[in-house]
Amino acid sequence: MSATKTRTSSFSRNVSALSSSQTPGLKHGPNGTAFISSGIPDLDRILGGGFSLGSLVMVMEDSEAPHHMLLLRNFMSQGLVLNQPLLYASPSKDPRGFLGTLPSPVSSKDDKSHNRDPDQEKGLRIAWQYKKYFGENQQNFEIHKDGKYEFCNDFDLRKPLERQFLTGKHIDCVSIQDCRNLVPLRDHCAKFLSQFPRNDGGVTCAGRIAIQSLCAPQCEYSNAEWDILSFVRSLKGMVRSLNAVAVITFPPSLLSPSTSKRLQHMADILLSVKAIPDEDKELAKLLTGYQDMVGLLSIHKVARFNTQVPLILDTTTFSIKLQKRRFLILECLNQAPIDGSSGSSYGTSGSCSGSSKSGSLDF
Amino acid sequence: MEIEARNLLDEALGTLKGGMVVVQDSVQTSASFVLHHLLKRSLSLHSSDVVVFLAFSHPFSHYDRILRKLGCNLAVQRDKNRFFFFDMLMTEIADGDGEKTSGDGLVALYGKIQKVLSALPQELKKSVTIMIDDVSLMEVAAKCSTDHVLDFVHYCRALTSEIGCSLVVLDHEDIYLGTERPTFILQLEYLATVLIKAEPLATGLATDVHGQLTVLNRDVYDGQGIYRKKICNFQFKVKESSIEYFYPGSRT
Numbered sequence: 001m002s003a004t005k006t007r008t009s010s011f012s013r014n015v016s017a018l019s020s021s022q023t024p025g026l027k028h029g030p031n032g033t034a035f036i037s038s039g040i041p042d043l044d045r046i047l048g049g050g051f052s053l054g055s056l057v058m059v060m061e062d063s064e065a066p067h068h069m070l071l072l073r074n075f076m077s078q079g080l081v082l083n084q085p086l087l088y089a090s091p092s093k094d095p096r097g098f099l100g101t102l103p104s105p106v107s108s109k110d111d112k113s114h115n116r117d118p119d120q121e122k123g124l125r126i127a128w129q130y131k132k133y134f135g136e137n138q139q140n141f142e143i144h145k146d147g148k149y150e151f152c153n154d155f156d157l158r159k160p161l162e163r164q165f166l167t168g169k170h171i172d173c174v175s176i177q178d179c180r181n182l183v184p185l186r187d188h189c190a191k192f193l194s195q196f197p198r199n200d201g202g203v204t205c206a207g208r209i210a211i212q213s214l215c216a217p218q219c220e221y222s223n224a225e226w227d228i229l230s231f232v233r234s235l236k237g238m239v240r241s242l243n244a245v246a247v248i249t250f251p252p253s254l255l256s257p258s259t260s261k262r263l264q265h266m267a268d269i270l271l272s273v274k275a276i277p278d279e280d281k282e283l284a285k286l287l288t289g290y291q292d293m294v295g296l297l298s299i300h301k302v303a304r305f306n307t308q309v310p311l312i313l314d315t316t317t318f319s320i321k322l323q324k325r326r327f328l329i330l331e332c333l334n335q336a337p338i339d340g341s342s343g344s345s346y347g348t349s350g351s352c353s354g355s356s357k358s359g360s361l362d363f
Numbered sequence: 364m365e366i367e368a369r370n371l372l373d374e375a376l377g378t379l380k381g382g383m384v385v386v387q388d389s390v391q392t393s394a395s396f397v398l399h400h401l402l403k404r405s406l407s408l409h410s411s412d413v414v415v416f417l418a419f420s421h422p423f424s425h426y427d428r429i430l431r432k433l434g435c436n437l438a439v440q441r442d443k444n445r446f447f448f449f450d451m452l453m454t455e456i457a458d459g460d461g462e463k464t465s466g467d468g469l470v471a472l473y474g475k476i477q478k479v480l481s482a483l484p485q486e487l488k489k490s491v492t493i494m495i496d497d498v499s500l501m502e503v504a505a506k507c508s509t510d511h512v513l514d515f516v517h518y519c520r521a522l523t524s525e526i527g528c529s530l531v532v533l534d535h536e537d538i539y540l541g542t543e544r545p546t547f548i549l550q551l552e553y554l555a556t557v558l559i560k561a562e563p564l565a566t567g568l569a570t571d572v573h574g575q576l577t578v579l580n581r582d583v584y585d586g587q588g589i590y591r592k593k594i595c596n597f598q599f600k601v602k603e604s605s606i607e608y609f610y611p612g613s614r615t
Contacts, residue, residue: 031428229503230455237452240422257541262499264390265535300390306428308396309601312570 025082026053026206027151031306036084036206036245037152039074042330044152046318047302048311051245051269053206054198055303056236058267059249060260061213065275067295067320068249070328072210074155075247077102079208081153081161085170087192089185090212091219095173098212102161105153106327156326170195176211181221182231185211189235189246196243207244209235214250225259232266270301273320288336293319297330371608372400375578375595380490381527382556382582383520387536387548392574394533394561395420396601398496401531402426403435405492406446412490413483414440415447415476419500423448432603445487447479456505469505469515476519480526491528493519498534498551509547520554536560556582564598571614572598 027035027049035050044050051057061068079086080102088095174188189209196207215228232248239246252260252272264270274296276283284290297318302311318330376384384401388394405412418426426448427437440446449472456468480491495501495516502512519530532551539545552558558579564572578595600607 226503226506230506233500233503234453234455240452258538261390261535261538261541262503265497265499265538270390304393306425307432307603308399308429309603310393310573312568312573316568 023205025078025084025151033303033305034206034243035151036208037078037082038071039076039078039152039155040071040328040330041152041154042318042328043071043297046299046313046330047269050152051247052303052305053243053245054240054305055245055268056232056239056266057245057247057269057271058263059247060264060270060272061249061251062273062275062295063251063253065273065295067273067275067297069212070157070294070320071271071273071297072212072247072249073102073157074328075208076210077105077155077161077165078152080165080171081105084205085172085192085195085207087172087174087189087207087209088212089174089176089188089210091175091177091216093175093177095175099166099171099173100160102166103155103157104159104161106156154327157322157328158326176214176219179219179221181224182227186231186234190238193238193242193244198241198243205243207242209239209244209246211246211248214248215255216251217254225255228255229259229262229266232263236266236268264300267301268303268305270299272298272300274298286336287319288334289319289321289331290336292321294322295320370606371595371597371610372397372576372578372599372606373404375580375593375597376557377580377582379529379557381523381529383523383530383554384532384557384559385551385555386531386533386559386561388533388561389535389537389563391563392561394559394576395496396599396606397559397561397576398494398531398533399426399429399433400606401492402494403430403433406430406435406437406440410490411445411487412492413445413447413487415449415479415491415493417449417451417472417493417495417501419451419495419504420497422452423450434604444483449475451501451504454504456501466508466511466514469511473515473518477522480522480528489527491526492531493522493528494531494533496533498532499538502547513547513550516551516554556580561599571600573600574598575611576608 025036027037029035029049029052034053035044036053037044037050038047059068059071076086076088076099088098090098092098172188172192174185176182176185179185192209193207196205214232215225221227235246235248250260250263252263255263276290276293276295287293297320299313299316299318302313304310315332318332321329321331323329379401386394386397402414402416404410405414416426423437430437437446437448441448456472476493480488483491498512498516501515502509505512516530516532522528523530534548534551536548539548558577558581560577560579561574562577563574575596575598580593580595582590597608597610599609
């Protein structure tokens with residue numbers, strides 16, 4: 001809601017008028033920014049369009065669960081499907097092996113039937129007066145659904161990405177386990193990013209950098225916190241001036257609080273994932289659809305390029321769910337009715353339930 | 364553009380001549396709008412200030428677009444030599460070989476600022492504002508040598524008393540909260556004549572109120588030769604073209 005308000009008060013051009021961009025996988029946003037998809041349609045919607053080009057996305061890991069990998073996988077897959085070059089760095093011995101676990105996109109036909117309108121399917125009818133509230137949020141997406149290309153796909157987590165996407169593409173994999181310091185990685189990133197100069201003529205291609213567990217203890221530099229900070233800062237500087245997005249996940253619990261805060265300040269988009277305990281009876285009573293939840297995703301910061309107005313979200317904590325055990329979806333938390341019958345969830349639309357409802361778990 | 368309506372922030376700030384402003388914020392609430400406001404105030408038509416801007420967190424295009432919406436064209440001001448922009452996004456102050464280099468880098472940076480100031484015509488020299496848009500990033504750029512950054516701020520502060528220019532510094536308070544002896548932020552606070560803190564509302568996020576500002580002004584002259592402290596507390600809402608300030612509870 002707040003996003004639409006700001007649009008009318010400023011002199012920026014209408015978003016829908018700009019939607020006819022030629023480059024696949026890119027979408028123009030307000031204030032001269034462009035978006036690429038995070039690979040999770042719900043996350044794109046929540047962030048107001050996706051990850052802004054030039055932004056540094058930091059994901060705070062949960063030390064007990066690998067939920068950050070879900071975000072990384074979808075982000076990487078989306079890039080590969082759209083033919084965008086990818087740089088992947090991880091502390092494992094064989095980073096290329098991780099590519100085998102990437103999810104595969106669902107063809108758009110099934111995709112439509114399963115996702116967009118769960119409310120109608122479940123026989124929940126919405127009075128026409130309230131329809132407009134649903135339209136507002138999803139508008140951005142529908143434009144692209146009808147277009148020649150797709151901005152973002154749904155991914156089936158159980159199906160690995162087909163080989164054709166993995167071969168003959170610009171995929172760079174780096175292992176950061178044996179590096180003594182971060183200089184090689186920085187050089188690697190600089191070399192990779194030099195393919196995406198930003199000129200006024202428009203964006204031709206967007207690059208994606210995914211760095212998994214930057215400060216993992218198995219890396220030799222993990223004690224040199226200032227090196228890590230200075231690496232992230234220089235990466236932020238590089239990415240900002242180019243057509244690329246960097247996603248870095250890091251375990252905040254392994255860093256000193258001040259370093260972790262510094263990293264959070266550097267991030268343009270700051271997310272955190274949390275596991276939910278299996279047998280938390282109180283929480284189960286409190287929330288609908290607790291059984292289907294995989295974890296929680298919090299959004300702490302949304303990129304504000306070329307504008308000073310903060311984006312105030314309806315709610316900042318979302319539950320990560322697997323729909324039909326395949327599709328990653330985000331839902332705002334819904335308080336269960338008092339009698340505790342927690343059967344069906346209220347759907348993905350999210351705009352109808354205000355912050356008052358979901359306030360119970362805003363950390 | 365005649366004399367613009369003064370808002371609560373301007374009233375709380377006073378004139379600022381020759382002072383140092385420290386702006387503090389946190390991850391939840393960004394205070395960069397205060398910088399934009401001060402930038403606009405310094406470059407507005409009826410003042411003849413010169414601004415030297417050290418940008419560590421955002422490129423020129425970002426500030427240009429924001430200030431244009433606020434009614435101030437940075438590119439024009441830059442051509443008129445009233446606005447000097449130092450893009451420090453990619454600059455490494457230290458090469459990582461030890462402390463000496465970072466000290467050298469900061470000395471060189473200070474030299475650049477001094478050069479800019481000395482090239483100014485005499486009548487403009489009295490009203491120069493130096494802005495640093497993120498001191499915590501400056502620390503990172505100088506690779507951990509916090510002392511050198513403090514020295515740098517001290518030098519700039521010395522400039523303010525020498526030729527009467529003012530210094531505006533943005534830093535993030537929450538970085539230092541966990542540390543045992545937050546010397547850096549305490550030193551900054553000690554140096555400041557005006558301290559501005561932006562905090563989120565205690566009751567959580569709201570669309571109508573984006574946060575609250577606490578302004579501590581140490582330099583209020585009460586007319587009888589005594590300087591006193593003044594603390595103002597109010598809430599704000601950031602918009603594209605302006606920022607609304609109001610007292611808590613005064614909006615329905």
